[in-house]
Amino acid sequence: xxxxxxxxxxxxxxxxxxxxxxxxxxxxxxxxxxxxxxxxxxxxxxxxxxxxxxxxxxxxxxxxxxxxxxxxxxxxxxxxxxxxxxxxxxxxxxxxxxxxxxxxx
Numbered sequence: 177x178x179x180x181x182x183x184x185x186x187x188x189x190x191x192x193x194x195x196x197x198x199x200x201x202x203x204x205x206x207x208x209x210x211x212x213x214x215x216x217x218x219x220x221x222x223x224x225x226x227x228x229x230x231x232x233x234x235x236x237x238x239x240x241x242x243x244x245x246x247x248x249x250x251x252x253x254x255x256x257x258x259x260x261x262x263x264x265x266x267x268x269x270x271x272x273x274x275x276x277x278x279x280x281x
Contacts, residue, residue, distance in 0.1 A: 256270065
């Protein structure tokens with residue numbers, strides 16, 4: 177089943193919406209990197225903010241100072257979070273384990 181073609185206006189609106197979401201995610205990652213925002217606050221914001229909710233957990237971890245792709249993958253594996261998981265898809269126990277793990281470090 178294919179989707180109907182978008183009108184030029186619908187396409188432009190979708191492009192603007194996607195760009196705004198990318199900017200919101202980038203701003204959140206920058207605030208996380210600078211220490212203005214904690215992991216717990218970002219996860220809470222993901223409950224109401226659609227752009228944050230669609231952020232991949234690995235991107236969230238990689239935004240933290242000292243955590244790269246390999247360390248982020250190891251953290252997620254240790255906690256039991258799938259590599260493709262997004263913030264919205266985290267369960268209560270996964271959220272708590274992630275916050276606790278980052279707070280310990």
